[in-house]
């Protein structure tokens with residue numbers, strides 16, 4: 001049966017975009033995209049399966065967005081919502097997503113568009129549907145760029161990796177294209193796990209090289225059996241803080257990590273938790289209000 005979706009539109013000050021994006025993700029929204037309406041207003045669109053929210057919940061979301069804006073001293077965003085059918089959702093969303101270069105090495109190509117005739121970039125083909133991870137969001141881009149740095153092709157050793165919160169599988173696929181030999185990918189959303197499997201096939205990566213499963217870090221610990229060489233985790237800060245105490249279970253002394261989904265003012269609690277659990281922040285990369293922490297064992 002086709003799903004109906006809430007299409008949520010938030011009209012906000014461009015400076016409030018990251019805050020609104022974070023709130024929508026925290027609320028469980030999918031497929032978030034942003035357009036500039038004027039130099040004072042951006043429109044953020046996001047989608048939620050109808051059964052996941054009632055009208056009252058959407059009113060509560062409007063209130064939370066209002067409180068966030070007031071706390072940040074920014075204009076209060078306007079929120080509109082409507083129910084749309086599955087077909088309308090997929091066709092309206094696809095119009096806005098175009099091929100995009102990310103970092104020095106990647107080109108993200110929507111699956112329904114032809115591949116470029118000539119490109120010296122590593123091409124990631126995706127049809128993420130409702131799973132997060134089109135490569136347009138700053139946090140995904142920061143993670144892909146950090147993977148470029150970590151997997152620069154200089155190591156002759158095999159590299160086993162963990163992708164926690166794999167979404168569309170974009171980071172798992174990117175890691176393999178850069179030379180990772182094995183990726184274990186987990187997500188609590190079954191749709192994301194399915195999409196990661198489809199992305200693996202679409203990019204002609206052997207099935208056994210990206211093993212995706214529904215769950216979180218504890219599932220990954222069981223799947224990987226032994227510590228991994230690298231961890232990538234792009235989820236919101238609150239979830240990352242909860243996961244950090246368990247991360248040591250899949251790490252060896254030289255394991256590195258890439259953590260994103262963290263807003264600038266959320267860095268301190270994340271860094272403190274890392275320190276308490278035997279990790280240090282080697283570098284912090286920032287784009288707009290979003291940060292990516294490159295971490296290693298202390």
Ligand SMILES: C[S@@+](CC[C@H](N)C(=O)[O-])C[C@H]1O[C@@H](n2cnc3c(N)ncnc32)[C@H](O)[C@@H]1O
Nearest residue numbers: 132133140165166167187188189192216234235
């Ligand atoms: C911001 S998206 C990142 C997707 C993709 N990795 C990227 O970088 O574009 C975060 C993903 O984490 C998943 N997630 C949220 N909480 C989680 C948890 N505790 N364990 C595993 N996955 C989680 C969400 O379902 C979502 O797909």
